[in-house]
Amino acid sequence: MKKNWLPGIASLLMIGLVAVSFTGKRNAHAGVAKIKTIIIDAGHGFKGSMSSPDGAHGPNSQEDVISYEVAKKVVAELKRLMPEVQVLETRPTPFFIGLRERANFANENKGNLFVSIHCNSAAKLREVRREGSRTETYYVKGKGKKKIKKTRTVPVYKTYYHPNPANGTETYVFAAHKQDDKEDILMENGDVFQNEKDDSTAFNTNINDPIVKQQVALWTKQFFASSVKLASIVEEEFTALGRFSRGVKQRQKGIWVLQATAMPSILIELGFITNPDEEAFLLSENGQQDMAGSITRSIKRYKDLVEKPVVQNVAETKRK
Numbered sequence: 001m002k003k004n005w006l007p008g009i010a011s012l013l014m015i016g017l018v019a020v021s022f023t024g025k026r027n028a029h030a031g032v033a034k035i036k037t038i039i040i041d042a043g044h045g046f047k048g049s050m051s052s053p054d055g056a057h058g059p060n061s062q063e064d065v066i067s068y069e070v071a072k073k074v075v076a077e078l079k080r081l082m083p084e085v086q087v088l089e090t091r092p093t094p095f096f097i098g099l100r101e102r103a104n105f106a107n108e109n110k111g112n113l114f115v116s117i118h119c120n121s122a123a124k125l126r127e128v129r130r131e132g133s134r135t136e137t138y139y140v141k142g143k144g145k146k147k148i149k150k151t152r153t154v155p156v157y158k159t160y161y162h163p164n165p166a167n168g169t170e171t172y173v174f175a176a177h178k179q180d181d182k183e184d185i186l187m188e189n190g191d192v193f194q195n196e197k198d199d200s201t202a203f204n205t206n207i208n209d210p211i212v213k214q215q216v217a218l219w220t221k222q223f224f225a226s227s228v229k230l231a232s233i234v235e236e237e238f239t240a241l242g243r244f245s246r247g248v249k250q251r252q253k254g255i256w257v258l259q260a261t262a263m264p265s266i267l268i269e270l271g272f273i274t275n276p277d278e279e280a281f282l283l284s285e286n287g288q289q290d291m292a293g294s295i296t297r298s299i300k301r302y303k304d305l306v307e308k309p310v311v312q313n314v315a316e317t318k319r320k
């Protein structure tokens, strides 16, 4: 799996680097800005009745419940580990919140990072098995209206459904060709970038300015590179935990919230709740705590990485 995404990620990171070198003095805003606000997004939610669940379900579990429990633990860990950072939840209760509302919440609160937490599922495997045979009676035409009764032996088939063995974690970043959507959101939320007071240069706030438009396009690429960077760290931490990693992936459709948030954003699939072992792990208090711990460590590592003063020095050099 890793072989498939590594070259892609290498080229994406290169795009990011090109963006950094072009943006020069502006890069303090995009890739290396201080992370002040982290948005934690628990996927799906309870829609008011057990007959209308939102999200996947396993034999003993609901995706929205596990996502919610793990998200709560991530929030608690983040607050403990980095009290200087504002940690906000798109879904602070078990109840469902719409995707647009989540994205708006993240953008309005000027999040610097968006982390969505979900669980995977896979359809049961269908097996058709031959189980013995039976005798079938049939008739053939005889003379005149006479019918002749005959018998033959036919196989008997039975259909069985088995739990799908698909397993492992995966972390998604928004698709590259969807960057246009993301750029639109960046334009609408131009003021997201004005919260950096440590930059002495005043930011041109006219978002119709072609130079600003160009800037936004470059930031979009940087957000993508940053998202890939964070996603890679998350999968690395899951592997360190002993989990099987399916790698960092791009999803073309269905994660509107990631395309709509004007910040680096990832979507974590904690594992397959249709796999009995993973379901048991994700339902357990220890399993949830382990996953939350890995996610929190990843965010901390990412934060330390992007806030490293050396990057600021590069920006300083470029400015001269």
Ligand SMILES: [Zn+2]
Pocket (backbone or CB within 6 Å): 043, 044, 055, 056, 063, 118, 119
């Ligand atoms: Zn989901």
